[in-house]
Amino acid sequence: MELRIDNRKKVAFPRINHYDYAIRYIVEQGIGAQFILLPPATKKTSELGSKYSPDYACAPFKHSLGSLIEALEAGAEVLVETGGLCRLDYYGALQKEIIRELGYRCDFINLAEYMGGSKKEWIRLARHINPKLNPAKLVTGAYEGVKMAEYMDEIEAMYYRNAGFEAEKGSYKKVYRQFLMEMQIAESGQEIKRGYQRAKQALEELPLKMPENPVRIGVVGEYYTIMDEHSNQFLQEKLINLGASVHRFMNITNCHFRAKETALRPRIREYAQYSMGPTTTWTINSAMDYAKQGFDGIIHVKSFGCTPEMDAIPVLQNISRDYHIPVLYLSYDLQESDTGLDTRLEAFYDMLERKKKVLR
Ligand code: SF4
16 A cells, blocks of 8 residues: 655644635645644633733634644644734734744744735745645635635525524534535535535525514624634524524625625715724624614624724614614623523523514
8 A cells, every 4th residue: 555645734724613614625725735624613722822812912813823723733834824904914923923932833924914915926925835836726726715615605694594493403404514514525616516506405495484574683793703603602503593593794705705895885874984994894784784674683793802893882872773773782702601691692582572572
């Protein structure tokens, strides 16, 4: 038997929801390196990140630092951190220092330094990871990886909208889990597409016991915490278990490919004249949409100490007043207890349900 040695560089990226499956795909199929796919985050991940983070850092910093340290322990040689429009843009530089001080030796790629860069610079960066890079493969791999992220967003949205009303308990989750597993191991664009089509069809065919007028809740808020289920303590899952139809506009597809932040600013002018930060435009825009569409309630999710989303709160209060739509404000740090969150969600859901009955 031939023994093959894998000489590919081992690359890691902090976890964010299930998007690491798409990143794995781009790294492995596009760049030709090996991706360190970590198991789902645990309490230990956040504790690890928290232990080595400055107190003032917001929760996404701590979660991502915890992920990076776990990736190093799993053998990562190249760490990649993203940039952003807020403090996030400085996080890579700070995490790099923390990791060095902890004694780890690795290549640290801070994408904040490449944002707005030319195609050539991105190819040079990919070549740094794999000197034998094939640019054509990179383009195809990146395209297919992005497609996977879009498919995951679509299937996830279907899941949270309807799973609370499945006729057979667990049937929705079974399909969703199978779909995610297929994305986790997909090795070609065809496999990705087939997995998506199968899941979509299966979900469409599953019988539902949807009431005529279900409780609909729109979730809005800060980019990382709202999308990463570990960071928001499985908020959407908890809501479907209570019996709600849950909608979330914020995802990679909507915010990066469909509704550019600058294009939405005129839509929210009634409530905000100026841009207030990275995700607030989407937050306000989604809240307005949910209110106009007659949703029963809105949940605002943010990380403790997130200034942009703190600024969105008074605007949401105005929307709540104008459209008579209740808003529940959740601020996440790393020491939240599940029981505390469950109690607040149950009370909110009960209130929405009662309000609905009284107004019917
Ligand atoms: S949007 Fe808020 S929570 Fe997210 S990284 Fe920026 S400051 Fe932190």
